[in-house]
Amino acid sequence: MMVIMGKVAVILILIAVGYAVTKCGWFTERGAAEVTSLLIKIVTPCLIVNSFLGNTGTLQVSEMLLAVVVSAVAIALSLVISLITFRNEPPERKKVLRFAVIFSNAGFMGIPLVESIVGGKGVIYGSFFIVVFNVVCWTYGYNMMSGGAKMNLRTVLLNPGMIGLLFGLPIYFFKLQLPALLTEPVGFLSNLNTPLAMLVIGSYIARVDLHSFISDLAVYKMAALRLVAAPAAYLAVLLLIRPEPDLLVSSVIQAAAPVAANTVLFAVEYHQDSELASKTVAVSTVLSIITIPIFTILAQLACQFLF
Structure with a gap:
């Protein structure tokens, strides 16, 4: 509880x-937009590559595949939940609310919690959750957030997130050891992600x-879906799949994390409702103090029941 x-x-x-700093006039709207662009185009690829550095080849192929499958299940369930909700919201709000339900803060919130509760193997499992997260x-x-921009192979392969994966995955699978001259700058840049975001x-x-912050009921509905409905449905499915305990607990923690910071970054970069996006992150982060411990305990009890 204290870690969370x-x-x-x-x-x-x-x-x-x-x-x-914004209220003091030191951080303008233009400045925030420029920092967002820096985060999306430079920091994000470095963050993804950095997640693979030092974690080379520690799982069997079967364990990797299962980690990918259960991670995909988590995001697929959240996606389905998002599609059947917010139907009466205006299109510009609907995009942000659905994005917020689908994508959790599996990296900054999820990985440190997994490390403290599950340990090193859980972190490796968690890195595959983040791989699936970034692909989706x-x-x-x-x-969704770019307004339905035409998707082609070039768009898919050359966006910042996929560039990070294209560099990071070979490092993992081929156990590449890069010199400090390359890894240290990547590490420094990736460390900018959380504070700047x-x-x-x-x-x-x-x-x-x-x-508006207090009275926007859709934000609280979104929080209930992101923090309760999605992880509850996921835990129920995991009881059927029966993955090994470390994978079960680590993936539930990441699935129960609050709204991803990318919700705001994408909303700003692609001119969606950035105010609404900011509210989803703030509200869900505060409420996760209550919900994450509950789902962590439920996951641990499930392991005792299954194994």
């Missing part, structure tokens, strides 16, 4: 800093009307 509260506190402090995010999610979110929250 600590991670949420870090996120909220960074968001608060972004909020404060930069294909389906990109198409949270500053951007805080900046956009600072521009949201407080009454």
Whole structure:
């Protein structure tokens, strides 16, 4: 519980800093948009590549495949839930709300929690969850938030997320050992992801009307779907699949994480409702203090029941 509260506190402090510097006039809307572009085009590929560095070849092929399958199941369930909800919302809001339901903060929130609760093997499983996340995010999610831009092979392969995967996957599968001259800059750039993303979110929250923040019931419906319905459905399916305990617990933690920061980054980059996106991240992050411990305990109890 304390680990989870600590991670949420870090996120909220960074968001608060972004909020404060915007209110002080030090972080303009144009500046936030430029930082967002930097995050999407430079930091994101480095973050993905960095997730593979130092984690080369530690799972059997069968374990990798199962990790990919259960990760895909998690995102597929969230996607289905998103498609049957928010039908009465305006199109520009519907895109953001559905994106928020589908994509969890599996990296910054999920991986540290997995490491502290499951251990090293759980982190490796978690990296495959993030691989699946990025494939879906930069294909389906990109198409959704970019306004249905025409998808072709070049678009799929040359967007920032997929470029990161195209470099990262060979490093993992071929156990490549890169020199520090390459790995250290990648590591430094990837470390910019969380602080810069949270500053951007805080900046956009600072521009949201407080009454709108409190009264937007769709945001709370989204939070219930992201934090309760999606992980509950996923845990139920895992009881049928019966993966080994480390994989079960680690994937449930990542599936139960709050809304991904990419929701705001994509909304800003592709001119969607960035205010709504900021609200989804802030509200779900706060409420996850309650929901993540519950699902972690349920996953651990499920392991005792199954094994």
